[in-house]
Amino acid sequence: MPNQQKKVIFCMAGVLSFLCALGVVTAVGTPLWIKATILCKTGALLVNASGEELSKFMGEMQYGLFHGEGIRQCGLGARPFRFSCSCGCLVMILFASEVKIHHLSEKIANFKEGTYAYKTQNENYTTSFWVVFICFFVHFLNGLLIRLAGFQFPFAKSKDTETTNVAADLMY
Numbered sequence: 001m002p003n004q005q006k007k008v009i010f011c012m013a014g015v016l017s018f019l020c021a022l023g024v025v026t027a028v029g030t031p032l033w034i035k036a037t038i039l040c041k042t043g044a045l046l047v048n049a050s051g052e053e054l055s056k057f058m059g060e061m062q063y064g065l066f067h068g069e070g071i072r073q074c075g076l077g078a079r080p081f082r083f084s085c086s087c088g089c090l091v092m093i094l095f096a097s098e099v100k101i102h103h104l105s106e107k108i109a110n111f112k113e114g115t116y117a118y119k120t121q122n123e124n125y126t127t128s129f130w131v132v133f134i135c136f137f138v139h140f141l142n143g144l145l146i147r148l149a150g151f152q153f154p155f156a157k158s159k160d161t162e163t164t165n166v167a168a169d170l171m172y
Helices: 003-028 092-101 104-109 127-148 166-171
Strands: 034-042 058-063 067-072 079-084 117-125
Touching (some): 034 067, 092 104
16 A cells, blocks of 8 residues: 555544544533433332323433433422432443443432332433444544554564573673
């Protein structure tokens, strides 16, 4: 591959990496990762309502890694609430597994709720989650692009170790 073409590919990869870093920094602090619809659960049964009546017993919330907000409704009108999340690790796979396996939306919706229990009706990953996911994917593709351009990564070279006279080294 010609030297000029390698420089162009390397510069494109650098620009893509910079844009990915800006995207991740922007997306991490926003509460636009998960959008969930919650349904009020009274006693042992879910609310038996339909149509316009059902909307009085539903709420919604959205949250990210650090904070979120939502509206709870249980026939008593809208009750807005805000909360903070703490995430020990900003790895996408761990966040997604926490949401699904440990029912994070239900835990947040029911936090400090004494009277009613809320059940998650649906959850959707929203803007910031996908921005970070795409940025990680583009970063991986950048590595492949740079490698295909013919650049050798420093950790890919094997170092030849020479055998030295250990006894002579110990004397000094």
